[in-house]
Amino acid sequence: MNQSLKLKELTAFIADYASVLLGSGVHCTRVVRNSRRICEAYDMEVSMMILASSIILTLVDPQTEEICTEVVPIHQLPVSFELNSELSALSWKVHDRHESVADLRREFKALCDKPRMNSWLVTLLVSVANACFCRLFDGDWKGMLVVFFSTFVGFRLLRWLKKKGVDHFLAVILVSFVSSFLASFMLCFSQVDATIAVATSVLFMIPGVPMITGVIDIIENHILIGFARLMRALLIVLCLAVGLSISMVIFQGSLL
Amino acid sequence: MIEETLIRAVCAAFAALGFGAVSNPSRKSLPGIMILAAVGYAVRYVLMQLAGWDIATSTLAAALLMGFGSLWLGSVVHCPMTTLYIPALLPMVPGMYAYKAVFSIILFMQNLGTQAEAFLYLNNFFLNVIITVTVILCMTVGASLPMFILSRRATSLTRYRNRKKDRTDIGA
Incomplete structure (x- = not known):
């Protein structure tokens, strides 16, 4: 293959590869390392500049000293640990077996198109998880049951709102309101302390993954994207509190 | 105490499984995630309840253990440590x-007229923010530390190699 064409083809591939990885919540160092590993397999060198919403990358062919630069946006994709794992494995596969760029592209597409876990199964698991979370915060079995039900309804609503293309922050406020409203409604006639159950009913939306990944990025000197991830997580927590406070105002007359 | 620790460990395992499920983990990593969560949470709970350690230090110790555990489990199931x-x-x-930190801001704004209550909520805000930030830092640093100590091993967990062939190559 023409060396110049190969450089262009590889640059386009690395741009897509890095964009998908970053959009899926992978920390920067892994993205840079994997991209470098793939480029080394084709005797190319890569330099990357990662920003919160885009990547600027330059590939250099040391033989011809030709340079190719591309700017690619990072699309917000759902976090996927499977994609993280499989795409890392793909970079090692290329490194060890030297496949053609076309084969690499084909495998990449197949991995990206792989179906995610069944939506109803995820809803069930999240509901059980949040009920267990209620127990970890010293909630009783009645509270756990209420949290399970309100999480189930809330998570389905979140999925539906996302499908309809509603803004993520607005969706979090709405879901937080509905989940806490349901939990408050179910507990308002009982004598038990509802505080733990109501507060836990919205915690399934706490952005734990961006919080941890953001700190990893900061530790590994990718300060900008680290702070961007933490700020997004903070905004989501803020939205949670807003939704919850609306239902508390309805049920208790005041936030106290 | 033992019974409560076991109940919490099981709850933590299912909580990790459920919250992890949102992030689409690979099926082969699910048992590992549950084991790490159960052990990590149990260790933190025991350190806080029996040894009387504070939440940040016990989280750091538990996260360190989970970091080394993920390194070992990662080499077994060929998954990156972070997943x-x-x-x-x-x-x-x-x-x-x-959540309490953000909620304290809302309550603070609602009680600006009453100085004593406003100060109470402001105090609560800083208390909760400090705990949140410290715990997140401790757990991330603790779990990531093995990645820095054994970086060569940590970065090649997803590499599928014909080990027999490699050994022959080295021998040759």
Whole structure:
């Protein structure tokens, strides 16, 4: 293959590869390392500049000293640990077996198109998880049951709102309101302390993954994207509190 | 105490499984995530209840253990460390403190007229923010430390190699 064409083809591939990885919540160092590993397999060198919403990358062919630069946006994709794992494995596969760029592209597409876990199964698991979370915060079995039900309804609503293309922050406020409203409604006639159950009913939306990944990025000197991830997580927590406070105002007359 | 620790460990395992499921983990990593979460949470709970350690130090110790555990489990199931320890850490994310911190701001704004109550909520805000930030830092640093100590091993967990062939190559 023409060396110049190969450089262009590889640059386009690395741009897509890095964009998908970053959009899926992978920390920067892994993205840079994997991209470098793939480029080394084709005797190319890569330099990357990662920003919160885009990547600027330059590939250099040391033989011809030709340079190719591309700017690619990072699309917000759902976090996927499977994609993280499989795409890392793909970079090692290329490194060890030297496949053609076309084969690499084909495998990449197949991995990206792989179906995610069944939506109803995820809803069930999240509901059980949040009920267990209620127990970890010293909630009783009645509270756990209420949290399970309100999480189930809330998570389905979140999925539906996302499908309809509603803004993520607005969706979090709405879901937080509905989940806490349901939990408050179910507990308002009982004598038990509802505080733990109501507060836990919205915690399934706490952005734990961006919080941890953001700190990893900061530790590994990718300060900008680290702070961007933490700020997004903070905004989501803020939205949670807003939704919850609306239902508390309805049920208790005041936030106290 | 033992019974309560076991109940909490099981709850943490299912919490990690459920919250991890949102992030689409690979099926082969699920048992590892549950084991790490159960052990990590139990260790933190025991350190806090029996040894009397504070939440930050016990989280750091538990996260360190989970980091080394994920390194070992990662080499068994060929998954990056982060795909194992991030979901396992989720039950330890101080979500309640983060929520209380934001909630304190709202309450503070509602009680600006009453100075004593406003100061109480301001105090609560700083208390919860400090706990949230410290715990998140401790758990991330603790779990990531093995990645820095054994970086060569940590970065090649997803490499499928014909080990027999490699050994022959080295021998040759």
